Amino acid sequence: MMKRVLISDPLSEDGIRPLLDAEDVETVLNPSMTHEELLEAVSKAEALIVRSQTQVTREVIEHAPHLKVIGRAGVGVDNIDLNAATEHGIIVVNAPDGNTISTAEHTMAMLMSLARNIPQAYHQLKQKRWERKKFVGVELKDKTIGIVGFGRIGREVAHRAKGHRMNVIAFDPFLNEEKAQKAGVKHGTLEDVLKEADFLTVHTPLIEKTKHLINREAIALMKPGARILNCARGGIIEEDALFEAVQSGRIAGAALDVFEEEPATEHPLLDLPEVIATPHLGASTIEAQENVATDVSFDVIELLRGGTVKNPVNLPSVSSEMMEKLSPYFQLSERLGGFLSKVVEGTLERINVYYSGELLDVDTMPLTRIAVKGILKRHIGSRVNDVNAFKTASDKGIVINEQKSTSTKGFTNLVTVEIETDLEKRSIAGTLLNGLGARIVQLDHYSIDVVPEGHLIVIQHTDQPGAIGRVGSLLAEHQMNIATMQVGRTNLGGDAVMVLSVDKEVEKHCQEELAGIADIKHVTCLNL
Structure with missing residues (x-):
C-alpha cells in the first residue's frame, strides 16, 4: 500500500x-x-x-x-x-x-581568517589598495585553542585544530579527565579554558545556563590579545561586552557566524575592523x-514501514491505560531530575532511578527517560527530550540504571533519583500525596516537604542558632518574600539543609550575600 x-x-x-x-x-x-x-x-x-x-x-x-x-x-x-x-x-x-562537519569546517575557516586578517585584506584589495604591512597575522601552530562545549562539533573542531599543531583545552559539563585523554585534549574548568586560550571557540546549545556565558567577567579572565569565535548560537557571548573588549584592544579580534538577533546587518560589532562575520552559514553547505x-x-x-527511528524527538505513544497511570508522575520525575542536576557538582557518570509502592507493576521506563531528560536539560537544553534522553546520556558516557523496591519509607509511592559524579553522590526523592500533588520528601539523607515548583533556594549549613533568622533578615533586605521554608538536619549542631520557596527570582548579588552568612556552606538558587 x-x-x-x-x-x-x-x-x-x-x-x-x-x-x-x-x-x-x-x-x-x-x-x-x-x-x-x-x-x-x-x-x-x-x-x-x-x-x-x-x-x-x-x-x-x-x-x-x-x-x-x-x-x-x-x-x-x-x-x-x-x-x-x-x-x-x-x-x-x-x-x-x-551539519556537524559543515559547522566544524566553518569554524576552522573563521579561525584561519581571523588569525590572518583575510577578509580585511581582501576588502582593501578590492579597494585597489595593496597594504601588506597592515595585515600581519599570527600563526596557529603552538597556540592554544579553548573549546567551550565538547559535543559532536567541539570534538571535530579539536581534531582539526590538532592538525594545525595547536594545543587544545576543552570544557564541557560531561567531560572528565579520562574522556579528555581519549580525545587527545587537555581537560579544564571554564576558568582554565578562559585563562589559557589564545583562541576561544564556543560550541554549546543556547540555554539559560549558557546565555551570556562569555560575559564581561569571563572576558576579563582571558589573555590580553586573545581572539573569540562563535559559530554556535547567538547569545552565548554577551555582545556588548565583546564590543567593549575588542574596541579597547583587550581582545584582538572576533569571528562571528551568529548573533543574538538576526539578521544583524546593522550590528555595532560589524563596524569594528577587528571583527569578521558571516550570515549564519555554519550549516550552509550542499x-x-x-x-x-x-x-x-x-x-x-x-x-x-513499521521500523524504529534513529532520531525521535517526542515521547512515543503509549496505551491510554498506561498513560493514565504514568501521566501524574511525568512532572514529578522531570522536576526531581532538574532539581538534583542543579545542586550536584562534578562530571556526571551514572544516573540511578528507583521506584516503589504503586509503581512496582508499571512500566516505568518513560518516567526514567523524563527524569534523565530533566537532569541533562540543564546542560543541553531542548535538544534532549523524552525519547533521545537515553541515547544522549549514552553518548556522554553516562550509565542509566532503573530499579524497583518494595521499600516505600511510609509513602504510597516513591520516586528516587540519584546522581553519581566524579566528585560526589547526591539523591532526591519525591511522591504524589493524595489531594496535595507532587512533593519532594527527601534530599540526600534529609527529610523535607517541598512543592517542586517556582523559585527555590537550597542552603547547606551548620545547624546553629540564628541561621534561619539571618537568612530571613537578608532576604527581607532584598524585598524577597518567603512563601515556605523547610529545614532538615542529621543531628543537633551537625549538617543541615534549608529549602525556601520565594516569590521571585533570586538575583546573583543576593545569592552571594547569602553564601557569605556565617555557618552557611553552599547556596543554590533554582527555578522549577
Whole structure:
C-alpha cells in the first residue's frame, strides 16, 4: 500500500532520493503552499517533512488524521507543536548530526581568517589598495585553542585544530579527565579554558545556563590579545561586552557566524575592523543540506514501514491505560531530575532511578527517560527530550540504571533519583500525596516537604542558632518574600539543609550575600 509523504519546504533533491526511489512511497513536493493549501494537503498525508519555513501548528496537526510522522530536516523543532503531535500519537524526528562537519569546517575557516586578517585584506584589495604591512597575522601552530562545549562539533573542531599543531583545552559539563585523554585534549574548568586560550571557540546549545556565558567577567579572565569565535548560537557571548573588549584592544579580534538577533546587518560589532562575520552559514553547505534531508528521509521511511527511528524527538505513544497511570508522575520525575542536576557538582557518570509502592507493576521506563531528560536539560537544553534522553546520556558516557523496591519509607509511592559524579553522590526523592500533588520528601539523607515548583533556594549549613533568622533578615533586605521554608538536619549542631520557596527570582548579588552568612556552606538558587 502506497504511503503518502508531503514535503512542504525546499529540500535537496539528492537528500530526498530515498523517498523518491521508494516503491511504496508517494512523495508530494509543494514548497510554496498557502496555509489553506497546507491544511488540505496534509489531510491526506501519512508523513510531513519540513525545514524551518512551515509552521506545524496544532491546527495543522488536527487537520491530519492519517499523519504518523513529522520530519524536521535539521536540528531545531521550534516550528513544530510537539505537545499536539504527542497528543495525536505522531512521532517527530529530526536530523541532529547532518551539519556537524559543515559547522566544524566553518569554524576552522573563521579561525584561519581571523588569525590572518583575510577578509580585511581582501576588502582593501578590492579597494585597489595593496597594504601588506597592515595585515600581519599570527600563526596557529603552538597556540592554544579553548573549546567551550565538547559535543559532536567541539570534538571535530579539536581534531582539526590538532592538525594545525595547536594545543587544545576543552570544557564541557560531561567531560572528565579520562574522556579528555581519549580525545587527545587537555581537560579544564571554564576558568582554565578562559585563562589559557589564545583562541576561544564556543560550541554549546543556547540555554539559560549558557546565555551570556562569555560575559564581561569571563572576558576579563582571558589573555590580553586573545581572539573569540562563535559559530554556535547567538547569545552565548554577551555582545556588548565583546564590543567593549575588542574596541579597547583587550581582545584582538572576533569571528562571528551568529548573533543574538538576526539578521544583524546593522550590528555595532560589524563596524569594528577587528571583527569578521558571516550570515549564519555554519550549516550552509550542499553536503549538510543533503545530509539532513537524507537522515530524515530514512527515518520517515523506516517508521512508515513499521521500523524504529534513529532520531525521535517526542515521547512515543503509549496505551491510554498506561498513560493514565504514568501521566501524574511525568512532572514529578522531570522536576526531581532538574532539581538534583542543579545542586550536584562534578562530571556526571551514572544516573540511578528507583521506584516503589504503586509503581512496582508499571512500566516505568518513560518516567526514567523524563527524569534523565530533566537532569541533562540543564546542560543541553531542548535538544534532549523524552525519547533521545537515553541515547544522549549514552553518548556522554553516562550509565542509566532503573530499579524497583518494595521499600516505600511510609509513602504510597516513591520516586528516587540519584546522581553519581566524579566528585560526589547526591539523591532526591519525591511522591504524589493524595489531594496535595507532587512533593519532594527527601534530599540526600534529609527529610523535607517541598512543592517542586517556582523559585527555590537550597542552603547547606551548620545547624546553629540564628541561621534561619539571618537568612530571613537578608532576604527581607532584598524585598524577597518567603512563601515556605523547610529545614532538615542529621543531628543537633551537625549538617543541615534549608529549602525556601520565594516569590521571585533570586538575583546573583543576593545569592552571594547569602553564601557569605556565617555557618552557611553552599547556596543554590533554582527555578522549577
